[in-house]
Amino acid sequence: MKNKRITFGGNTLAFVVIIFGILALINFLSTRRFIRADLTEDKRYTISKATKGVLNSLDDIVTITAYFSTDPAEVARIRRDVRDVLDEYNAFSNKLQIDFVNPANFDDAQKQELRFKGIPEVQVNVPKKDKMEIANVYMGISIGYSGKEETLPMVRSTANLEYDLTSTILKVTTKEAKTVGFLTGHGEFDINAQEYQQFRQLLDKNGQGQYNITSVNLQDGKAVDATVTTLVVAGVKQPLTEREKYELDQFIMRGGKAIFLIDPIQMQPGTMQGTPLSTGLNDLLEHYGAKLGNNLLVDRRFHENARFQQGFMTIFQPYPYFVKIIKPNFSAEHAITNQLEALTMPWTSSLEVIGKENITGTVLAKTSEFGQTLQGYYNLRPDFPIPDAETQAYPVAVALEGQFKSFYTDKEIPSVATDDATSVEDNETPVPTQDTAERTTITESAQTQIVVVGTAQLLIQLNANSVNFFLNTVDWLTLGDALIGIRSQTITDRPLQIKTRSGEFREVSEIEKNFIKYLCTVGIPLLVVIFGLVRYFLKSRAKRMVEAFSTRNMTSD
Numbered sequence: 001m002k003n004k005r006i007t008f009g010g011n012t013l014a015f016v017v018i019i020f021g022i023l024a025l026i027n028f029l030s031t032r033r034f035i036r037a038d039l040t041e042d043k044r045y046t047i048s049k050a051t052k053g054v055l056n057s058l059d060d061i062v063t064i065t066a067y068f069s070t071d072p073a074e075v076a077r078i079r080r081d082v083r084d085v086l087d088e089y090n091a092f093s094n095k096l097q098i099d100f101v102n103p104a105n106f107d108d109a110q111k112q113e114l115r116f117k118g119i120p121e122v123q124v125n126v127p128k129k130d131k132m133e134i135a136n137v138y139m140g141i142s143i144g145y146s147g148k149e150e151t152l153p154m155v156r157s158t159a160n161l162e163y164d165l166t167s168t169i170l171k172v173t174t175k176e177a178k179t180v181g182f183l184t185g186h187g188e189f190d191i192n193a194q195e196y197q198q199f200r201q202l203l204d205k206n207g208q209g210q211y212n213i214t215s216v217n218l219q220d221g222k223a224v225d226a227t228v229t230t231l232v233v234a235g236v237k238q239p240l241t242e243r244e245k246y247e248l249d250q251f252i253m254r255g256g257k258a259i260f261l262i263d264p265i266q267m268q269p270g271t272m273q274g275t276p277l278s279t280g281l282n283d284l285l286e287h288y289g290a291k292l293g294n295n296l297l298v299d300r301r302f303h304e305n306a307r308f309q310q311g312f313m314t315i316f317q318p319y320p321y322f323v324k325i326i327k328p329n330f331s332a333e334h335a336i337t338n339q340l341e342a343l344t345m346p347w348t349s350s351l352e353v354i355g356k357e358n359i360t361g362t363v364l365a366k367t368s369e370f371g372q373t374l375q376g377y378y379n380l381r382p383d384f385p386i387p388d389a390e391t392q393a394y395p396v397a398v399a400l401e402g403q404f405k406s407f408y409t410d411k412e413i414p415s416v417a418t419d420d421a422t423s424v425e426d427n428e429t430p431v432p433t434q435d436t437a438e439r440t441t442i443t444e445s446a447q448t449q450i451v452v453v454g455t456a457q458l459l460i461q462l463n464a465n466s467v468n469f470f471l472n473t474v475d476w477l478t479l480g481d482a483l484i485g486i487r488s489q490t491i492t493d494r495p496l497q498i499k500t501r502s503g504e505f506r507e508v509s510e511i512e513k514n515f516i517k518y519l520c521t522v523g524i525p526l527l528v529v530i531f532g533l534v535r536y537f538l539k540s541r542a543k544r545m546v547e548a549f550s551t552r553n554m555t556s557d
Contacts (some may be wrong), residue, residue, distance in 0.1 A: 047088050048486050049167045055093035062169055063097045063144045070102050072126045081158045103138045118151040145172040163486040178478050180444050181216035181228040187237025189459050211478050218244040221416030224251040228425040230478045235456035239280035242414035249407045253442035257449050257477035261456035264296055265288040265348035266377055274378035287407045289359045289400045290452040293350035296378055297394055299323040300387055301370040302507055304344045319382050322346045325365045326507055336362045337470045343465045348455035359402035362393040400450045409443045438492035449477055
C-alpha cells in the first residue's frame with residue numbers, strides 16, 4: 001500500500017514537472033515568435049501586409065525612439081498601447097532599433113534638444129481629488145534613418161499610429177520624393193487656390209513628404225516636366241487644345257500616371273440648372289479604354305441627403321443626383337476601393353470600359369441596379385420630377401492598367417494654339433510649326449495606370465469618404481499599394497444593410513432605421529418585462545392550483 005502511494009506521488013510530481021516544463025518552453029518560444037488571432041473583419045488589430053512589406057524592404061537600421069512620460073495613468077496607458085504596437089513592428093523586422101525613454105529626469109539642455117527635434121513638452125488635464133490639474137508630459141516618437149530624422153510630436157492614441165509610423169518610415173527611407181501635378185489653365189480644381197487650402201493640407205498630411213505637389217500648365221506647348229510622376233486632371237471647364245491633349249498623351253506614353261475627374265455638366269450661376277460640359281477629352285479617354293457617357297446619373301435607391309435653402313430655412317432632403325456608392329458596389333479586389341465602405345458622387349456621369357489590347361480595365365465603383373441616366377438640359381432642383389426610364393447599374397469610376405497606344409500615332413504633332421488658333425471643337429488638323437520639328441511622338445507606353453472618374457465634385461463636396469477615395473487613388477498611382485490598406489483600416493462608415501430576395505444588399509430606409517432603433521431601445525426591454533409578468537402569473541397560478549389541490553385532499557381525508 002505504501003509503495004502504491006509513493007508511486008502515485010512520484011507520477012504526480014513527474015506530471016507537474018512536465019506541465020511546468022511545457023509552459024516554460026511555450027513561454028520561451030513566445031518571446032521569439034508570437035501567434036494571435038484577430039477576429040475583426042478588417043484585421044484592424046494586426047499589422048497590415050502593407051506595413052510588413054515596408055519593413056521587409058528596409059536595407060539598413062531604422063531607429064524608433066518613443067519619448068513618453070510614465071505618469072499620469074492616462075499617459076502611461078497610451079505608452080503601454082504604443083509599446084504593444086512597436087513590439088509587433090519589431091517582431092516582423094530585424095532592421096528596427098526601438099527604445100523607450102522617459103524624459104522626466106532630463107535637464108533643461110536635454111529638454112531643449114527634444115524641442116529642436118520637434119517633440120515638445122505638452123500639457124494634459126489630469127483628474128485628481130475631484131478636480132482637474134495640469135500635468136506636463138511627453139508623448140512623442142522620433143524615427144531616424146541614415147542621418148535623416150522625422151518626428152510624431154504627440155501621440156494621443158493608437159487609432160492611426162500604424163499609418164503614421166509606416167508612412168514616416170517610408171518618408172525617411174525614400175531616396176527621392178515623387179511629384180504630383182495638378183493641371184491648370186482650363187478652370188480646373190486648383191490645389192493652390194485659397195478655397196481649397198483644407199484639401200491641400202489633407203493631401204500634404206497624407207503624403208508625409210512622399211511627394212511634392214505642383215501645378216502643370218500646358219498652354220505654352222511644352223512637355224509635362226519630367227519630375228512629375230502623377231498628373232491630376234480635375235474639373236476641366238474649357239476644352240483643351242489638340243496640343244495640350246498631345247502633351248497629356250505623351251506624358252502617359254512616357255510612363256506617367258494620370259487621374260481624370262471629368263464633370264459632365266456645368267451649373268449656371270445662381271441657379272440649379274445644368275448644361276452639358278465639353279472638355280475635349282472624350283476621344284482621348286475612349287482611345288485609352290474609358291468611354292464617358294455624356295449624361296447625368298441618378299440612383300433611385302442609394303443617394304445622399306443634400307442641403308437646400310428655402311427662404312430663411314435650411315433643409316436636408318433626399319437628392320438622387322448625389323449618387324451614393326456602398327460596399328457591395330465597390331471593386332473588392334482593387335487596392336483603391338477594397339476597404340472603402342461608402343462614397344458620394346455628386347452630379348456624376350456613367351463610364352464604360354472599352355476592351356483594348358494589353359489593357360486591363362477594372363470598374364472601381366458603380367451605382368445600384370436602380371441607376372438611371374439623363375441627357376440634355378438638366379433641372380437639378382430636388383422638387384423637379386425625374387422621368388421614369390430603364391434602370392441598371394452604371395460604372396462611375398474605372399482603373400486602366402497596361403501598355404497604352406498613343407492617340408497621336410501616325411498623326412502630325414499639333415501646333416501650339418494662338419489667339420486665332422483652330423479650336424479643338426473644329427475638325428481641322430492644326431498645321432505643324434517650327435516648335436514641333438525636334439519632337440518625336442512616342443507611340444506606346446511602358447506599363448502604367450490611368451484612373452477615370454465621372455465627376456470632379458467629390459473634391460469640392462469635401463467629406464471623409466471622398467478624401468479617402470482620392471488619397472487612395474493618389475497613393476496607388478504614385479507610391480503603389482504600400483499605404484492604402486493601413487489608412488483604410490480607420491474608415492468606419494458602415495451603413496446598415498439588409499439582404500433582398502434577389503440576393504442583393506440595400507441600405508435600410510429611415511423608417512426601417514427608426515423601427516430597428518425603437519425595437520432595440522424599447523421593444524426588447526418590453527419583451528423582458530412581458531416575459532417576467534407572464535412567468536410571474538404562471539407561477540402564481542400554479543401555486544394557487546397546488547394550494548387548491550392540497551385543500552381538497554385535506555378535506556377528503
